[in-house]
Amino acid sequence: MELFKDLFGVLIVLLACDVTAGQYVPLVPKHWSPPPIVPQQQSKVPSPTPPFDKCQVEEHEKIRCGTSDITPEQCESVNCCFDGRQCYYGKAVTVQCTKDGQFVVVVSRDTIQPPIDVETIVLLESNDPSCSPAGVTSAFAIFQFPVTACGTTVSDEADFVVYENHMASSYEVGVGPRGSITRDSHFELLFQCKYSATAVEALVLEVKDLPAPLSVAGTGPLRVELRLGNGQCHTKGCVEETAAYSSFYAPEDYPITKVMREPIYVEVLILGKEDPNIILTLEHCWATSSSSPHSLPQWDLLTNGCPYPDDHYQTIVVPVDESSGLRFPMHHKRFIMKMFAFVEPKIFSPQTDSVKYLVNFYLFFLYTKNMSVTKCPPLNPPPPAAERKVSNQGTLVSSGKVILTS
Secondary structure (H helix, E strand, O other), X not given: OHHHOOXXXXXXXXXXXXXXXXXXXXXXXXXXXXXXXXXXXXXXXXXXXXXXXXXXXXXXXXXXXXXXOOOHHHHHHOOOEEOOOOEEOOOOEEEEEOOOOEEEEEEEHHHOOXXXXXXXXXXXXXXXXXXXXXXXXXXXXXXXXXXXXXXXXXXXXOOEEEEEEEEEOOOOOEEEOOXXXXXXXXXXXXXXXXXXXXXXXXXXXXXXXXXXXXXXXXXXXXXXXXXXXXXXXXXXXXXXXXXXXXXXXXXXXXXXXXXXXXXEEEEEEEEOOOOOOEEEXXXXXXXXXXXXXXXXXXXXXXXXXXXXXXXXXXXXXXXXXXXXXXXXXXXXXXXXXXXXXXXXXXXXXXXXXXXXXEEEEEEEEOOOOOOOOOOOXXXXXXOOXXXXXXXOOOOEEEOOOEEEOX
């Protein structure tokens, strides 16, 4: 390592966070002693999300950054946090380049949402056991390895020697008959150390959004709308799912952004009718990334009016009755699903497309007060005493565009 004895590093971090159904598993801590770190400066990049205090780390989860005698100024210069007693790594991705030519990469489970399963993070170009994490805890994965090892690529750039490597997390994929999805956060990190007589800076790149797809609309004498709730609890004892349906996104609010597994509150309702004998029944609800209801991939949310059984995060059907305060409760149907991303069918790579929700529905005209309500499972057909008429027009409605964020 004499080659690096008098060299400083320039660090460039390219962080891509994509957004299936996996649960966080606590890890067994390994012993790891932090090396002395060269002071590093990060370029200031405007944050696309609201401010997040990366230093709010539970005491038992803190991992020491730098040597025991590091000063607060030195701690900040290596992108770590100082609590008055010790320097520690924050809830972020911290990439450091040491003076003797070592990568130090510390990844917090809270880097993106839902939290990453830190046990699944690996360097992509190396199967060498020595390239495994130097330490893992319930909250962090720590990698330390020479810049010349573990699949690192080397190149020349002006007056710099550039060392580059990358890592990623794995994720669980749910495979359905007409498409595949994931609800796990997918973490990818491309990082570089550029050695010269300069400081260290970091760069984060954003992925540009795709244009909004066209809406799907149905025509007919009856108007039915699919809308997404955005109400929030502001008082103690408030029921979240009740509050969510107290207000809704307007057409001009779309596209809206959601993170993985965030609840999506869906309501389908009949517009402009005051006949209490009309009952809205949902037959098939699904999601697709295209404006065409027949495009693939698709993911079922409700089948025959009931939650799709092969989804690990099953859709929740919300009962709507007189207690809802609605004038015609039978004109409304509500359900809650968890946000997901579609997955490429062959390589199982999460897509960055938006998701749209579509519903096929039936309208029943009730002529008996004893008509039963659908129960799941199994789906009970309407009794013979109720005459049923199905509208052939306007049986498909869709939501606006919902996009992913992390």
